[in-house]
Amino acid sequence: MKLKVGSRMSRLAIRQAELIIEELQTVNPALECELVTMKTTGDRILNKTLDKIGGKGLFMKELEAALQEGKIDLAVHSLKDMPMEETKEYPILAFSEREDPRDVLVLPKGVEKWDVKKPVGCSSLRRKIQLHAMYPELEITSIRGNVLTRLEKLDKGEFGALVLAAAGLKRLGLENRISRYFEVTEILPSAGQGVLAVQGKKSLKSITDGIDHKESRWISVAERSFVRRLNGGCSSPVAAYGEIRNGICTLRGLYYNEGTGFFKVGQQSLPKEEMADVQNAVRIGMDLAEKLKNEETEK
Template identity: 55%
Template sequence: MKIIRVGSRDSKLAIIQAKLVMDAIERYDKNIKTELITMKTTGDKILNKSLDKIGGKGLFVKELDNALLNDKVDITVHSYKDIPMEINPDLPIVAVSEREDERDVLILPKGKIDKTKPIGCSSKRRTIQLLQLGYENIAPVRGNVISRLNKLDEGQFSALVLAAAGIKRLGLEERIYRYFSTEEIMPAACQGIIAVQARKGENVDFLKGFHCEKSKYIADAERAFVAALEGGCSSPVAAHAQIQGDKLILNGLYVDEKMGILKKGSMSGSVEDAQNIGKSLARKLKEEVWKWGRGL
């Protein structure tokens, strides 16, 4: 019997996501058993500062990367949106999940709503788009989804804005007050997609039952867009790709904070050309912002 050691953050959502991968592996090959190994990452430990002040969302993967490099685990499971744009070439992404609901949602407290309290929001991307929608009094909130919900229900916030995917995977869909369309709040690149990393050159055929090729094209386009804008995981950049037949349609959002410019755009092409679509749309929006900033 072969054992596959699966590395994961120790939050409830991360463990649920890891178990989705583990279940798919064991269904694919009855001669494999999976073992879950959890760890607390630097990003989980430092909760009194915003992510962009302490190194970005890459802090959620550092310990897991080290465990993989040091052969303490065989694969690691992440929310793809938490993985930095620059990936260690020795630790490639070897499988991605079918995409869960990519929208952002508004969550209200279980008890009475104190409207003097701020809306808890963890990202510049969401904050900028919420302000455009007319929401005010927005404050940062850190911690995993469950701890954020606890802060909400304790009365620290009047509402939270979170990813629908995490809420649904936690079985807490009844907490959702409203969904924001992807036109209202464009999602983070790869929101709702689970990614699996492994050591370069390792045989990962056991992930064939988990991997979704459609999600790979979507992720390639969205991440190429963000990377071309030199946007890390904490940058106010958003991307949303959809596939219709053999055509990929990518919507992107680029924010130049210094000039106070928000620009959206769209581009489409063949799914096989996903990365080039992402890069081309990024160049187009960058050029439009540059021209606008110079009054051209």
């Protein structure tokens, strides 16, 4: 059997698709895969922030069209770039094992000390809010483009530092560029950060089942449920991160109301075995969202 696997054209997106293809062929040795790349609307419009042009769902637009037209059979996405609502026709068939979910600080090449007087390049409101909470005097400037483009701008002196996702740098073999890791208690990650999602028709689920990481699925469903309940999209300042330790799943969530300035991080826990029920995974996210909304109301 041969499958066409779709990806964005960036070096990171291609590497992520290659990782999924390698896993698919490991569990399905007779499977042939062809990588099909395409430039998306989100890749083409770089002079505006994502929230001004429709959100990160623009990174999926062409890939979903290719699925509908039969040009590809599967699409590989960074889960954090996907809208919170899945399409019924092309659901997420598999969630990869999570790579390092943390955000990191990257300095210009050859620079060892962070010059906080220079602007920091940062692409999301989620990061900006949390960075300002840590460093109130910091100047933060929006930056667009793929990881390599951003690093090039940094090294040319346009910024004093960048804040990026550790997962992307590690997958590109650029871990050596990381100057500092921000723990999840300092900067809460975007829902799904570090997870790859495989999208396609339900008829292909038997092929993707072997690469579907169950704990990653449970946690991702909970994180996305939290964001969805707060009506947050992938460009929203809402953040969520779940982890399973000692048989307990703990979900942390960040709620920010742009209108009132209310900013709160809270958490909710559930035994690991209960997370296997998708309804429970959804519920823990919804319950935490309601808890934080109620705290603002009671304030």
